[in-house]
Amino acid sequence: MKTVIVYSGGLDSTVLLYPLRQAGHDLHALSVDYGQRHRCELERAAAICEELDIPQPVANLSALQPLLAGSSLTSSEIEVAEGHYTEENMKSTVVPNRNMILLSVATGHALSIKAGQIAYAAHSGDHAIYPDCRSEFADAMSNAIRLADWEKVELIRPFVDWTKADIVRRGAELRVPFAKTWSCYKGGDLHCGRCGTCIERREAFDLAKVNDPTPYAENAPSVANLRANDWRL
Amino acid sequence: MKTVIVYSGGLDSTVLLYPLRQAGHDLHALSVDYGQRHRCELERAAAICEELDIPQPVANLSALQPLLAGSSLTSSEIEVAEGHYTEENMKSTVVPNRNMILLSVATGHALSIKAGQIAYAAHSGDHAIYPDCRSEFADAMSNAIRLADWEKVELIRPFVDWTKADIVRRGAELRVPFAKTWSCYKGGDLHCGRCGTCIERREAFDLAKVNDPTPYAENAPSVANLRANDWRL
Numbered sequence: 492m493k494t495v496i497v498y499s500g501g502l503d504s505t506v507l508l509y510p511l512r513q514a515g516h517d518l519h520a521l522s523v524d525y526g527q528r529h530r531c532e533l534e535r536a537a538a539i540c541e542e543l544d545i546p547q548p549v550a551n552l553s554a555l556q557p558l559l560a561g562s563s564l565t566s567s568e569i570e571v572a573e574g575h576y577t578e579e580n581m582k583s584t585v586v587p588n589r590n591m592i593l594l595s596v597a598t599g600h601a602l603s604i605k606a607g608q609i610a611y612a613a614h615s616g617d618h619a620i621y622p623d624c625r626s627e628f629a630d631a632m633s634n635a636i637r638l639a640d641w642e643k644v645e646l647i648r649p650f651v652d653w654t655k656a657d658i659v660r661r662g663a664e665l666r667v668p669f670a671k672t673w674s675c676y677k678g679g680d681l682h683c684g685r686c687g688t689c690i691e692r693r694e695a696f697d698l699a700k701v702n703d704p705t706p707y708a709e710n711a712p713s714v715a716n717l718r719a720n721d722w723r724l
Numbered sequence: 725m726k727t728v729i730v731y732s733g734g735l736d737s738t739v740l741l742y743p744l745r746q747a748g749h750d751l752h753a754l755s756v757d758y759g760q761r762h763r764c765e766l767e768r769a770a771a772i773c774e775e776l777d778i779p780q781p782v783a784n785l786s787a788l789q790p791l792l793a794g795s796s797l798t799s800s801e802i803e804v805a806e807g808h809y810t811e812e813n814m815k816s817t818v819v820p821n822r823n824m825i826l827l828s829v830a831t832g833h834a835l836s837i838k839a840g841q842i843a844y845a846a847h848s849g850d851h852a853i854y855p856d857c858r859s860e861f862a863d864a865m866s867n868a869i870r871l872a873d874w875e876k877v878e879l880i881r882p883f884v885d886w887t888k889a890d891i892v893r894r895g896a897e898l899r900v901p902f903a904k905t906w907s908c909y910k911g912g913d914l915h916c917g918r919c920g921t922c923i924e925r926r927e928a929f930d931l932a933k934v935n936d937p938t939p940y941a942e943n944a945p946s947v948a949n950l951r952a953n954d955w956r957l
Contacts, residue, residue, distance in 0.1 A: 521791075551787035558754075558783055558833045588832035591872050595828040599821035600791045623872045631868035638861040639824050 493517040493606035494647075495597050498547065500536025502672045502692060503612035503650060506662035508545070511610060513665070518545045519604060521597050525586065526553035529678030539671055550596050559587050590623035591632065594646070598636050601644050609636070614650040614658060616691060626651045655695035663701045670704040684711025693717060726750045726839035727880075728830050731780065733769025735905045735925060736845035736883060739895035741778070744843060746898070751778045752837060754830050758819065759786035762911035772904055783829050792820050823856035824865065827879070831869050834877050842869070847883040847891060849924065859884045888928035896934045903937040917944025926950060 494511060498504045498520035512518055522536045533549065540547035590613065597609045613624040622628060626648075633646040650658055662669060674692045675682040682689050684707035696703035697714050727744060731737045731753035745751055755769045766782065773780035823846065830842045846857040855861060859881075866879040883891055895902060907925045908915040915922050917940035929936035930947050 548791055550791055552785070554784035554787065555829060555832070558781055558829065558836060560836050586832075587835035588828055588872050591828040591868065592825075592832055595821055595824040596788060596791065599788070599819075599825055602820035603791065603793050622874050625871065628868065628871040631864065631871050635824065635861065635864035635868050638858065638864050639821050639856045641855050 492608055493604065494608040494610055495519045495521050495601045495606050497593050497597050497611040498522050498536055500532040500539060500672060501674050502669060503614055503658050505539060505672045506658050506667050507610060507612040507650065509665045509667050512543060519606065520545050520547045521550060521600055522547055523550045523593055524553050526556040529676050531678055532673040535671060535673040548600065552592065588623065594632050598639060598644055602640050602642055608645045608647055610647045612650050613648055614653045614655055616655040655691055656698035659695045659699040659701050679708065681706050681708045683708050690717050725841055726837065727841040727843055728752045728754050728834045728839045730826050730830050730844040731755050731769055733765040733772060733905060734907050735902060736847060736891055738772060738905045739891050739900050740843060740845040740883065742898045742900050745776060752839065753778050753780045754783060754833055755780055756783045756826055756829065757786050759789040762906065762909050764911055765906040768904060768906040781833065821856065827865050831872060831877055835873050835875060841878045841880055843880045845883050846881055847886045847888055849888040888924055889931035892928045892932040892934050912941065914939050914941045916941050923950050
């Protein structure tokens with residue numbers, strides 16, 4: 492089965508990549524450059540795909556930046572908030588309609604290379620601030636994708652009802668090289684350990700009781716302090 | 725009501741633009757550069773919007789061209805077929821998943837500028853070869869767009885069950901300046917009069933009994949011959 496996977500080089504999509512590859516899918520890992528400030532995720536994606544000998548086309552959507560203004564992930568003028576995802580200020584990391592745009596480009600590419608499936612790694616932990624990670628949204632997109640062409644393309648989203656801890660647990664079973672994946676929205680040399688996605692990543696390892704091999708910045712608070720939610724000065 | 729209209733500068737979307745403007749919508753006409761060979765439609769769109777004082781942001785998606793290969797509209801290596809839309813060879817004009825990509829970008833832009841509606845001019849005449857113009861597809865997209873964000877965006881598609889002749893008739897009532905719009909896929913100085921979209925345009929005027937003010941290339945066959953489908957040598 493030829494399959495286009497929406498592939499960021501992050502933890503979730505890497506844990507999705509491995510079992511699909513092991514199951515014999517002919518994978519095409521579509522990465523998207525949307526002008527994100529954490530561009531290092533694209534380098535991580537390229538490195539992992541090169542090692543696994545998986546083609547990794549990059550869709551350059553950075554020209555859309557002025558049209559999709561207002562997110563701290565694409566604007567250098569808005570600071571990436573620190574703290575838990577559930578907090579109001581993390582909403583600034585929402586890129587308007589990102590998942591629909593990614594899935595529509597992935598579907599177009601699937602039709603172009605005659606792939607019968609696209610896969611993405613949205614999971615239930617994202618819901619609080621990312622409406623386009625919900626299973627209702629995935630179901631609606633699956634239906635639209637099925638109707639978009641006479642050739643049928645199926646949307647697979649096995650993690651849509653999983654937590655990130657479930658994904659870490661599954662990744663550990665599959666011996667996914669977590670340290671090679673990138674999550675941090677700040678895009679420094681090391682994961683900052685204190686932005687929303689770093690906190691989510693660290694808590695997921697903690698909850699899954701899996702050793703977190705990620706090197707974090709020196710001043711990152713401890714996981715225990717993260718959970719207590721009292722780490723900010 | 726702030727409304728993003730997917731606006732190509734073609735006949736259909738121009739006939740949609742006029743009544744929305746007259747009804748007082750605060751219009752933002754989103755045009756898309758997807759590397760189409762008939763780039764003159766973008767110039768027509770810009771000219772019409774400038775005249776009507778409507779902002780016309782352009783989404784530059786031309787970097788997606790290698791990922792959406794196989795269409796004669798974006799590849800200079802594939803010739804634009806001549807003849808009726810219903811014919812097999814016109815399928816080469818399908819840009820994979822074009823409408824979903826356009827609508828997803830329009831939705832992202834609507835969320836970014838806090839517009840509550842997006843509008844597009846898909847119509848029933850497109851169905852034979854464009855599955856993503858069907859009302860089933862529009863319904864599915866409407867549902868996905870509604871779920872994509874906590875802010876609700878509504879998809880309006882008033883022509884989805886109309887023929888192109890219906891659109892021409894409506895445009896004539898509204899005194900839409902048809903001659904300023906562009907349809908031809910070949911992208912020359914004048915409409916060629918013999919590619920699928922030119923034939924569809926000419927037949928629509930003929931069926932609607934509306935005078936067609938479009939200047940066609942000198943060697944274009946007559947409308948009567950088009951209908952007889954015996955014009956090719």
